[in-house]
Amino acid sequence: MIDLTMIWAAIIGFAIIAYVVMDGFDLGIGILFPFFEIGEDRDRAMNSIAPVWDGNETWLVMGVGGLLAAFPLAYAIILPALYAPMIAMLLGLVFRGVAFEFRWRDPGHRAFWDFAFTAGSFIATFAQGLALGALLQGISVENRAYAGGWWEWLSPFSVLTGFGLVVGYSLLGACWLNWKTEGNLQRQAVIYAGRLGIALLLLIGAISLVTLTLEQRYHARWLDFPGVLATAQVPLLTVIATWLFYRSLRLRKDIQPFLWALALFGLCLLGLGISIWPDVIPTRVTIWEAAAPHRSQVFMLVGASIMVPIILAYTAWSYWVFRGKVGKDGYH
Structure with a gap:
């Protein structure tokens, strides 16, 4: 018999990966925005994401909506535990979206909208990192309900993961x-990428080491023999991807540094999967315990099998249409 719970776990996992890949870079541009020269460079940075930024957030909606529909118990536990960072994330995304639109329509207050764009991007990203850290460190669960306090999500570890995601x-x-622009802005982006790559590698190492101390099962998953023979390949591949990333920067490649940076994110997500699988709430609730009834999963799968290919096709088409570099005139 087909395990629909596994299929839905894969769908939601794919939505999360797609969100990180597609919305991560435009949130990152918002975080870096104050470091770009006022005027042409800032305009080109924004124009590089203008055709795609709002569509990228489709995957966040799909991931959260899919969690509610396919794993309602997990949603009912996670949301009360992470109310504060989730509200902060949503407010940050709203503030950022408003700033994106009004920056062009209200040039008299452009400095304010630039600040709002950066603040919204930083808050949304940091809140996502806080939520991830809180989930990893453990959520208090009793009688299939959240049993912790309002501030349980806040800890040195969750703050560390928050800054790790900001850097990432x-x-x-x-x-x-570096891929989508040229001239001074591209040269500046290469410099920032080199520095941020080192910072991210250090943060990945720190977060990984602390994670091993959070739960005995995390430690066992990564270091017990013979499993360590497989899990050791993840840090090895991380080192290789980092070397290839810096090699592509040194050779002044356009798209390769972006792809290798995505590879680093992919390895981090793989490491997360190794640590928590098959739980949806680490060490508390498995995907099968949290799953919706079989009939509900079948009904939702019919809709997902139609809509996901449509979203993917539209997304691929939009990226293809705007595939070139952004010129000095602000157009692709």
Whole structure:
């Protein structure tokens, strides 16, 4: 019999990966925005994401909506535990979206909208990192309900993961601008990418080491023999991807640094999967315990099998249409 719970876990996992890939770089550009020269460079940075930024957030809606529909118990536990960072994330995304539109329509207050664009991007990214850290460190669950307090999500570890995601998205943003722009802005993006790559590698190492101390099962998954023979390949591949990333920067490649930065994110997500699988709430609730009834999963799968290919086709088409570099006139 087909395990629909596994299929839905894969669908939601894909939505999360797609969100990180597609919305990570435009949030990163918002975080880096104050470091760009006022005027042409800032305009070109924004124009590089203008055709795609709002569509990128489709995957966030799909991931959260899919969690509610396919794993309602997990949604009912996670949302109360992470109310504060989730509200902060949504407010940041709203503030950022408003700033994106009004920056062009209200040039008299452009400095304010530039600040709003950066603040919204930073808050949304940092809140996502906080939520990830809180989920990894453990959520208090009793009788299939959240049993912790309002501030349980806040800890040194969740703050560390918050800054780790800020640096990671900033790296994606710098690599995107290296790919999509030219001239002074591209040269600046290459410099930032080199510095952010080192910072991200250090943060990945720190977060990975602390994660091993959070739960005994995390430690066992990564270091017990013979499993360590497989899990050791993840840090090895991370080192290789980092070397290839810096090699592509040194050779002044356009798209390769972005792809290798995405590879680093992919390895981080793989490491996360190794640590928590098959739980949806680490060490508390498995995907099968949280799953919706079989009939509900079948009904939703019919809709997903229609809509996901349509979204993918539209997304691919929009990226293809705007595939070139952004010129000094602000157009692709």
